[in-house]
Every structure is written in C-alpha cells, then in structure tokens.
Amino acid sequence: MYGMMVTALTPDYQIADIVSSFFSNFWNLFSGFLIPRPLIPIWWRWYYWASPVAWTIYGIFASQVGDITSEAEITGRSPRPVNEFIKDELGLDHDFLVPVVFSHVGWVFLFFIMFAYGIKFIKFQRRNQELINEQRTPAPGSKDLHFPTNIPNPL
Template identity: 50%
Template sequence: MGLEKSLKTKHTYAKVRLTHEAFIALQEIPGVAKITKGYNPATWMLEVSSTLAEAHLSIDFAEIYANSVLHRESQQDLYNLLGATYAAVFFLGATNCFTVQPVVSIERTVFYHEKAAGMYSPLSYALAQLKACMEVIYNILQGILYTILIYVMIGYDWKVDKFFYFMFFIIASFNYFTLFGMMLVSLTPSAMLASILVSFVLPLWNLFAGFLVVRTAIPIWWRWYYWANPVSWTIYGVVASQFGDHGGSLLVPGGSPVVVKQFLEDNLGVRHDFLGYVVLAHFAYIIVIFFVFGYSIKFLNFQKR
C-alpha cells in the first residue's frame, strides 16, 4: 500500500516538480521541512514527498495534490474535450450520410421493377435496405471500432457506464445519419438533389448542435431547432454521460473555482439526470426516419419511362 502511494506521489509530482507552483505548494503543507539555501529544489521535492516523509507526517501527498489548485481542470481544458467530442460525433456521421445516397439511389431503380412484378411490399424493401445492405451491422461495427480509438485518444474516464454510453451515442448517431441520407433519397427524384439537401441541412445541424453556440446562448425563438436537431441530442448525451456527474473543481478565468457538473448545468444547460430521455430520443429519431423512408418508397414514385 505504501509503495503504491509512493509511486502515485512521485508520478504526480514528477510532472510539476520543477515548476514554481508545485514548489510553493509543497512548502505550504504543514509539517514539511523548508528548503535550505543553496539546496537543489528537485532533490528537496523528491525527499519531502518520499514514502518515509509520508509515514513520518502521516499524510498522503497524492490525496493532497488531488484536492489542490494544481489538480483543478481549467475551463479551456473542458472546452477542448467538448470540441473533441463534437468533432468525433459529427464528421464521420456526416460522411456516412453522403456516401450511402448513391447506393440507395441505384437500388431504388431496381426496386421499381421488382415492385411492378409484385415481389414484395415497400416496407419489406425498406427493412431489407436496413438489414440486407448491412447498414445497421456496418454502423455497429464501425461505431465499436471508432469508439475504442476515439475514447482512448480523447482520454475519457475508463468507467464501464461512461464507455458504453459513449459507444451507444456514437452508434446511434451513425445510424440516424445513414438513415437520414436514405430518407432524402426516397423523398427526391435523384441522388444529386438529395445530396444538395444534405448540404443545406447539415450546416444547420452543425450550427445548432450546442457546441458552436451553446443552448443557453441561442435566442429563445430558435431553441426549438436545437431540440429538433438529432446531433444536439447526441452531443448532449456524450457530454452529460462523460462530465455530467463530475464532482471535480473547474478553474474559471476571472472567477472562483466551480464544480464541473454545476458549470455544465449553468452554462451549457447539460444535466446528468436527463440522460434517460436523451437515450429515448435517439431511438425515436431512428424509428421516425426509418418509417419516413419506408413510406416514401411506398407512395412516391420517381420512375421515368
């Protein structure tokens, strides 16, 4: 136990042992011997934070550091994580939305001939598009791989619930992006027109996703679009699941430290206890977009003879 604490302490202080802040912080700990004139500061810091020093003073330097100002995250650190989260959610999903459209457009032409022959119903075809084309399975596999890579690179907490929340929101976003691209093809006569519509819609999704302009800063008469935007629900879900229950301190420029979860509630409008509704919203978007796609295939016929 003592060795583990010692290693943790040395690892913690090794990062900042030559900084003025760490030097001052150590000297302010009650019981720690003051450095003498001409003594090597690095050597002194290692000596006073050793296992023997901990045992002699009956303190845990790692715990002291964890509760100190040095360990507090800054507001910029949090926004950097939010930016990485936003990029992870939006850009690959948007790519899926574009790339699925030519495939669906070609297969729709084949469907017109098979529909005329009475081979199967439009909803069966829509379900086959989702299953036989392996869109869902592909998105799940893509989401799992993407989650593992991104989760490690961003540096989220390795907790089971946080990891699977992140994976769920990534996979769900890939699916509604893909289905949205399929839906636009079913509503338009060509993949080109569907692509133009995507180019119009995605910038709006991007703008009202809650990152470039946070929900609390959006004019009240435009907030309906924030709630209607599936990407905003995904960003909300990822942020709430990863940081919404964070009890650590956050350094705010020009202000006193605040608790991370309180900062999110006050400034971004993100609450951890809203996660259940966010999960349900993702299922709702996927189901609604799927049925719009299916019924559009059934009732809209853009075949030219």
C-alpha cells in the first residue's frame, strides 16, 4: 500500500522512487533492527514509533520468541529466559501484540486513504496532457500540424 500511495501522490514513478527510498531508509534505520529501541537516543525515539517497519519487526520478534521461557545462554552472562532477555535488552514485550496488530491495520488504512485521495483529487496526467495539447495546435493557414520549437517541454 505504501508504494501505491507514494506513486499516487507524486507526478511520476521516478519521483515516487526517490521519495519512497528516502522514507524507507529512515524507517529501516530507526526500526529497531540495527539499533534496539532502548539504545535509540530519547529525542529520536518518537521516529521509532512512527515507523511501520518498527511495528512489523516488533510484531515478528515478540510473537515468535516473546513467549519462550526456556533458558538462553549468553556469553559472559548468566542464563536467563528468552522472553526476559528480549524484554530487557530489545524492549519487546509479548503482551504488546494487540497494539501492534491495531497499528498495522492503522498504517494500511492510512496508506489506503492517502492513495484514494491521490487518485481522486491529484491529477498530474490531466495537467500534463493539457500542456501537450496546447503545443499541438495547427499553425494558422496550414493544413497539417505545426510543432513550434520555442515552447519548452513541460515534462
């Protein structure tokens, strides 16, 4: 849905690709995969919660290993249960899965609404087509189309 939304809100797919890669890089950086949430500086932690990638990683880790109570042996530390380790070290709690599900539904809903708005109200193609049609008017007194060369290309 994110790709469809960005494509609908930008004039062409090249700009959509640039915008998409910009946000994807920041979402990946602050998703908690490279830097766990407890280690992200407090002034950047808001961006962790504003990242759909962070919610996805949180949901995957918390749902898959958040309820495992078997002991994990970590080099240089005493053995402790896996669920305690991911809660203390990574900040992932298995009991937080319901808000994770609602956040995923919220992100999909937001991206869908923005996509529908872009498709309905933002008309890049119509504007570009009007500029092209203005250039293709025949010259006065000529039988065929004359394309003036002094008009800049709108694309």
